[in-house]
Amino acid sequence: MTISDAEFRQLREFIHAHTGIALSEHKKALVCSRLSKRLRHHGLPRYSDYYVLLVENDPEGMELMAMINAITTNKTDFFREPHHFRFLAEQVFPAYKQNPHRERPLRMWSAAASTGEEAYSLAMTAREAMPSFNEQDIRILATDIDTDVLSRAASGIYTRAQASQIPEALLRRYFLKGQDGHAGEVMAKPLLKSLVHFHWLNLLEDPWPMQEKFDVIFCRNVLIYFDKPTQQKLFQRLAGVLRKDGYLMLGHSEAMHGWDNIFKPAGYSIYQCRGKKIT
Incomplete structure (x- = not known):
């Protein structure tokens, strides 16, 4: 499953607006990888369809939350930077x-x-x-x-x-x-x-x-x-x-x-x- 430049720009702007996370162009593969499970979950063939789901068909914000959970990085350790x-x-x-x-x-x-x-x-x-x-x-x-x-x-x-x-x-x-x-x-x-x-x-x-x-x-x-x-x-x-x-x-x-x-x-x-x- 691949993501086009236009689809990446749409999702990048959406993610920035809702989380503050700024994704550069070289993060396209990361976005593709982390969100592909959400597309499969909903049976969607294209990232543009997933964008429509987020913008138009998610009134309770449940998919927004799932998207945020998928896109965020959670690297941590006990006593990190001691x-x-x-x-x-x-x-x-x-x-x-x-x-x-x-x-x-x-x-x-x-x-x-x-x-x-x-x-x-x-x-x-x-x-x-x-x-x-x-x-x-x-x-x-x-x-x-x-x-x-x-x-x-x-x-x-x-x-x-x-x-x-x-x-x-x-x-x-x-x-x-x-x-x-x-x-x-x-x-x-x-x-x-x-x-x-x-x-x-x-x-x-x-x-x-x-x-x-x-x-x-x-x-x-x-x-x-x-x-x-x-x-x-x-x-x-x-x-x-x-x-x-x-x-x-x-x-x-x-x-x-x-x-x-x-x-x-x-x-x-x-x-x-x-x-x-x-x-």
């Missing part, structure tokens, strides 16, 4: 714990949570640094645009291979070994799961539903999929939901340019919000 977690453990969490005037709870947001490894890594790091703190003291919001990965994340179940990046001591402390039909898997313990709340969110949604500001935001390996205007708007909105002196973590291949008045570098791919009014 310097971010070290920064939290060595600087952010101790300072928060020792601050007698701290606002409670400590709020963190994993803005592209995928299958949950990042959010649970945040939860483990927070508990290790502040063992007496519970779900009343630590709140982690984990969001993603892909409903399939969110469902898996909420289950807290991972293969031993997926959990291989978790230090053995933390694995024993925060996960249960699977038995019988779940042999070879691990599942997050209720204590760990109680700190993380998974919700669907499209970052293009305006306004965001969150009412409280965050102390820490992880928005890693997201900006690389957006064009410059979408990136700039996202930076502005992230600054608007960060507390003064809160931290924004980006992916190692992402950088922030032109926002020195709002953010200051605090480490490699770590930025601290200056708390200035955004105009």
Whole structure:
């Protein structure tokens, strides 16, 4: 099943409008591969027919959601880019714990949570640094645009291979070994799961539903999929939901340019919000 240039342009514009994902010409094969299952599912011979389905015959948005789930990339690992977690453990969490005037709870947001490894890594790091703190003291919001990965994340179940990046001591402390039909898997313990709340969110949604500001935001390996205007708007909105002196973590291949008045570098791919009014 092949996709024509015209069909690719139609779908590329549709995907950008609904997700912010900017697909270059060399992504045509990727789009063809990831959406071919949806065409087969509906018995459609051409990508132009699938576009018509999305635009004219999907009033409930069910196929839109299935398309988004198919097109998004969900690469993640436990403790990926570990310097971010070290920064939290060595600087952010101790300072928060020792601050007698701290606002409670400590709020963190994993803005592209995928299958949950990042959010649970945040939860483990927070508990290790502040063992007496519970779900009343630590709140982690984990969001993603892909409903399939969110469902898996909420289950807290991972293969031993997926959990291989978790230090053995933390694995024993925060996960249960699977038995019988779940042999070879691990599942997050209720204590760990109680700190993380998974919700669907499209970052293009305006306004965001969150009412409280965050102390820490992880928005890693997201900006690389957006064009410059979408990136700039996202930076502005992230600054608007960060507390003064809160931290924004980006992916190692992402950088922030032109926002020195709002953010200051605090480490490699770590930025601290200056708390200035955004105009």
